[in-house]
Amino acid sequence: EKIGDALWIRQHYRAASTYGTSSRDSVETPHDLIHVLCGFPMKSLMHAAFHPLFWLHHCNIDRLYEAYLENNPDSQREFEANQERSRFVNRRKGTHDRYDEWLKPFYLPGGARGNRKFYPRHTFDIARYGDYVYDALHLRPAQAM
Secondary structure: OHHHHHHHOOOHHHHOOOOOOOHHHOOHHHHHHHHHHHOOOOOOOOOHHHOHHHHHHHHHHHHHHHHHHHHOOOHHHHHHHOHHHHHHHHHHHOOOOHHHOOOOOOEOOOOOOOOOEOOHHHHHOHHHHOOOOOOOOOOOOOOOO
16 A cells, blocks of 8 residues: 555655655655564664565565656656755755765666766666566556546
8 A cells, every 4th residue: 555655646756755755655664664574684774685585675666666657757857856956955954965976886787897887867767777677567556536
């Protein structure tokens, strides 16, 4: 049900983050819940990535995010349009905008030796940068009348 809620949200910042939203709207809510329900090591920030379940869980989260993007093809344009406002808020708070920051240590396929660093903007069209295609996506159900 929580995933369905996130797929219905039209505003990208609400569906992909818990920042400034009610917790039920975001894909982050079921993501976090699985970590907590699985217990140690999944709920430990320092240890979770060493458990195979972490990778299975995050592959599914990536699939759900891709389904959201499929249902909301204007997400990248919306996200980029909000960047100037985010930069203003970040300057006021003394923080920086991570949208323009390299997602260390990740590179685009074939780019580890060149300047093909992986940035947040690349997450909006992952199939373009490699063989990341899902057999099936959780598509938004038709709107009830």
